[in-house]
Each structure stands twice: as structure tokens, then as C-alpha cells.
Amino acid sequence: MATMSDVAKAAGVSRATASYALRGDPRIAPETAERVRRAASDLHYTTNLSARSLRSGRSGVIGVAIFELDKPYPSEMSAAVSREAARHDLETIVQQTSNSKEREISILRKVTSQLCDATIFSPGNISPEEITALYGGKPLILLDDISDEPLFDCVFTPCEDGAAAAIRHLIDIGCEHIGVLGVDYNALVDDRQSTTVSGRRLAGALRAFDEAGIDVDERNFIPVDHWGTPGAREAARELADTAGGLPFDGMFCMTDSLALGAIRGFADAGVHVPDDVAIVGFDGINEGEYSVPSLTTVSTDLNDLAAKAVGLLLDRLDEDARNLPQEERAGVRRLTADYRLIQRESTRR
Structure with missing residues (x-):
């Protein structure tokens, strides 16, 4: 079986050049790449690429x-x-x-x-x-x-516009005390966070609150490590146990997985969705259609x-x-x- 060294020798190039040429690296001159591919084809060197890709320089x-x-x-x-x-x-x-x-x-x-x-x-x-x-x-x-x-x-x-749509929906159905699950209110203080998915969703939520004239602070935002369902479930249980009762009648969750975890956690604590608290997720995963209750979501196309x-x-x-x-x-x-x-x-x- 022919080796890369055999191909390089037949093409009159170094082994490294032969390797780069067969990978389609644009830094290799077209005529050199063609010579390498021809040598590889003649030697039936097809370990990494099919015969078709050797001719075209593409693997498909x-x-x-x-x-x-x-x-x-x-x-x-x-x-x-x-x-x-x-x-x-x-x-x-x-x-x-x-x-x-x-x-x-x-x-x-x-x-x-x-x-x-x-x-x-x-x-x-x-x-x-x-x-x-x-x-x-x-x-x-x-x-x-x-x-x-x-x-x-x-x-x-569509992080910003989608998050803003979620907050507007909660306002439209009559929610007056809205929480956001999955992000720290102060995340945007760090410029590096402003372009992340969580940062952009936070920015969209804050924009919607501002447009509606609703004042929010760090108490409206509940961080959850790793955006995991177990963490959301535990966070919901803790919110249900808040002195004076559940502080929110609506909640936007940064992902559908967080939303499903929150629904489970509220159910554990005897809090009913949507009667006690309405919940919106983000992503549009298939599981949301079949949960109980089924999940309202900002669905990415x-x-x-x-x-x-x-x-x-x-x-x-x-x-x-x-x-x-x-x-x-x-x-x-x-x-x-x-x-x-x-x-x-x-x-x-």
C-alpha cells in the first residue's frame, strides 16, 4: 500500500507539501496540488480521500x-x-x-x-x-x-429580539412581576459577556422591560450554573419557598431546558403553571410540545x-x-x- 512518502516522492515534493495538497490547503500552488493528486491517484493512495476527491480536491x-x-x-x-x-x-x-x-x-x-x-x-x-x-x-x-x-x-x-418577544408576551398576558431564570443581572458589566448568548438574551430582556416602563433589578434575575435542568428545578423550589410567597407571576427562562426544569421544580412545591406563574422558554426543542403543561417558547427556526x-x-x-x-x-x-x-x-x- 502506497504511503504519503511514496506520493511525495512521485510528485517531487516534501511529505508535508503532499499532505497539505491532499487536504486542499489553499496555500499550496494549484499546479503543485494537481501534481500531488495525480501522483496519489496513480499510486492508488486513497487512505484519507476517495478517488473522486483526489481528482477534485474535495471530499464532499x-x-x-x-x-x-x-x-x-x-x-x-x-x-x-x-x-x-x-x-x-x-x-x-x-x-x-x-x-x-x-x-x-x-x-x-x-x-x-x-x-x-x-x-x-x-x-x-x-x-x-x-x-x-x-x-x-x-x-x-x-x-x-x-x-x-x-x-x-x-x-x-435570534437572542435579543427573541428574548424581548418573550418578555413582551408575559406582559401582554397580564404578568406584573416577571423573573428571568438563567442569567446574572450584572453580567453585562463585563464587556466580554455582552456578545455571548446569555449576554444577548439578557440585553433583549432588559430592552423589553425598558420599553414597557418596568423597573427591574438584580432580584428579578436568577443565575443557574451551566443552564442545566437540575439547577433550574432547584432554583424553582427555592423561589417557591421565598418568605412572603412566590415573588413572580411570570418567568422567562433562558432556554427550554431551564423552563422544563422550572416547571418540574414548581410542581414539586405545589406551584401551578400557568395559574400561579406563567413560563416562557427559548429554543423550541421538541420536548416542549409534550411537557405538562406544554411549553410556550421562543422557537429558533x-x-x-x-x-x-x-x-x-x-x-x-x-x-x-x-x-x-x-x-x-x-x-x-x-x-x-x-x-x-x-x-x-x-x-x-
């Missing part, structure tokens, strides 16, 4: 690196991206970043740069500068990029998010295929997915 595979795939929303998002990719005859390799910087680095270095034509990536612990050094020059689309000076195309979830992310990716792949010089390529683009508020039993009074 995109990477999808998402946090916490064991939770409903990231899993449903990945499925939507995979469906959209399949519509364009692309396969997907889905990886879990696990909120670990080392894991994110490993995925970029070992998987996406070597096996994939392009990547849709949800960064959590790695800086744009580190991404630039690791991603191998292939198209990279970020999800919810938190950087102040964007280097890559990005698709955002995952099909729209996937279409926008894959569309950006295809545009960048097309620019690479045409070898456009940098000055003729589109600038960094930032899109936001659509959303809709779905009213169900948890706010139906």
Missing part, C-alpha cells in the same frame, strides 16, 4: 462541531444542518466540543482541517486568533461568534439557521473553486436566524 464532507450534543437543542441544530447539507449532496461529520478548549483545538487540527472541505463551528473556549492558526485555510462558518472584530462568517441565534450557515459555506467553497483573489471575495458576513413565539399551555390563562 463538511464538519459540524457543536457543544453538548447530549442536550436537545444542539442535537436538533446538528440534525438540521445535516439535512440541509444533504440537500446539496454533502455529507457531515458531527463532533461534540464538550465545552473544552483542548477538544476544540483537537477537532480543528485533526478532523476538520484534514477530512472536511469546510466546517460549521460553535466556539466556546477558543479565540478567533487560535482558530485562524488551526483551521487550515478552509471555509469556516461560526455559530454565535462572540468576538468583537469578526474574522469569519457567522450565523447567530433551525431550518433557516441551517440554510443560512450552509449557504455561507457553499459561497466560500465556490470562491475557493474559482481561485478568487482575496480582494474579490465577499467580506465577513453575519446573519441571524428567524424565530417565532409559540404560545402553549404554560402561558395560557
Whole structure:
């Protein structure tokens, strides 16, 4: 079986150059890359790429690196991206970043740069500068990029407008004392938090309160570690035990998982949703439709998010295929997915 060294020798290049060429690295001159691919094909070197990809320089595979795939929303998002990719005859390799910087680095270095034509990536612990050094020059689309000076195309979830819609809905159904579960009121004091998902949802909630002329302070906001269902359940129990009674008649939860945990915690304490407290979640996960009560939610349009992310990716792949010089390529683009508020039993009074 031919090795990478055999391919390099046949093409008259170094082993490193041969490796980069077979991965489609744009830093390799087109004529050199073609010579390497021809040598690999002649030697039947197909360990990492199919014969088709050796001819075209493409594998037909995109990477999808998402946090916490064991939770409903990231899993449903990945499925939507995979469906959209399949519509364009692309396969997907889905990886879990696990909120670990080392894991994110490993995925970029070992998987996406070597096996994939392009990547849709949800960064959590790695800086744009580190991404630039690791991603191998292939198209990279970020999800919810938190950087102040964007280097890559990005698709955002509709955090600010969606959170504002949730607060307005609670006001519209008559709630006068509204709590927000899952974020610290003082989070925006740290500029680095302002572009995070939680920071943008907090900003949207504060905007809606301000527009409605409702004064809020830190007592209206209840942080929950890791946005986990168990933490939300415990927080709801504690709120139900507040001296003088439950302080809220409406609650916006930063995610549907938090909302479902809160509903369970209130039920444990004998508090009824929506009669005693109305609850709105955010994300639109499938479980919310079947909970008791069913969950009112700000539902991110995952099909729209996937279409926008894959569309950006295809545009960048097309620019690479045409070898456009940098000055003729589109600038960094930032899109936001659509959303809709779905009213169900948890706010139906």
C-alpha cells in the first residue's frame, strides 16, 4: 500500500507539501496540488480521500462541531444542518466540543482541517486568533461568534429580539412581576459577556422591560450554573419557598431546558403553571410540545439557521473553486436566524 512518502516522492515534493495538497490547503500552488493528486491517484493512495476527491480536491464532507450534543437543542441544530447539507449532496461529520478548549483545538487540527472541505463551528473556549492558526485555510462558518472584530462568517441565534418577544408576551398576558431564570443581572458589566448568548438574551430582556416602563433589578434575575435542568428545578423550589410567597407571576427562562426544569421544580412545591406563574422558554426543542403543561417558547427556526450557515459555506467553497483573489471575495458576513413565539399551555390563562 502506497504511503504519503511514496506520493511525495512521485510528485517531487516534501511529505508535508503532499499532505497539505491532499487536504486542499489553499496555500499550496494549484499546479503543485494537481501534481500531488495525480501522483496519489496513480499510486492508488486513497487512505484519507476517495478517488473522486483526489481528482477534485474535495471530499464532499463538511464538519459540524457543536457543544453538548447530549442536550436537545444542539442535537436538533446538528440534525438540521445535516439535512440541509444533504440537500446539496454533502455529507457531515458531527463532533461534540464538550465545552473544552483542548477538544476544540483537537477537532480543528485533526478532523476538520484534514477530512472536511469546510466546517460549521460553535466556539466556546477558543479565540478567533487560535482558530485562524488551526483551521487550515478552509471555509469556516461560526455559530454565535462572540468576538468583537469578526474574522469569519457567522450565523447567530435570534437572542435579543427573541428574548424581548418573550418578555413582551408575559406582559401582554397580564404578568406584573416577571423573573428571568438563567442569567446574572450584572453580567453585562463585563464587556466580554455582552456578545455571548446569555449576554444577548439578557440585553433583549432588559430592552423589553425598558420599553414597557418596568423597573427591574438584580432580584428579578436568577443565575443557574451551566443552564442545566437540575439547577433550574432547584432554583424553582427555592423561589417557591421565598418568605412572603412566590415573588413572580411570570418567568422567562433562558432556554427550554431551564423552563422544563422550572416547571418540574414548581410542581414539586405545589406551584401551578400557568395559574400561579406563567413560563416562557427559548429554543423550541421538541420536548416542549409534550411537557405538562406544554411549553410556550421562543422557537429558533433551525431550518433557516441551517440554510443560512450552509449557504455561507457553499459561497466560500465556490470562491475557493474559482481561485478568487482575496480582494474579490465577499467580506465577513453575519446573519441571524428567524424565530417565532409559540404560545402553549404554560402561558395560557
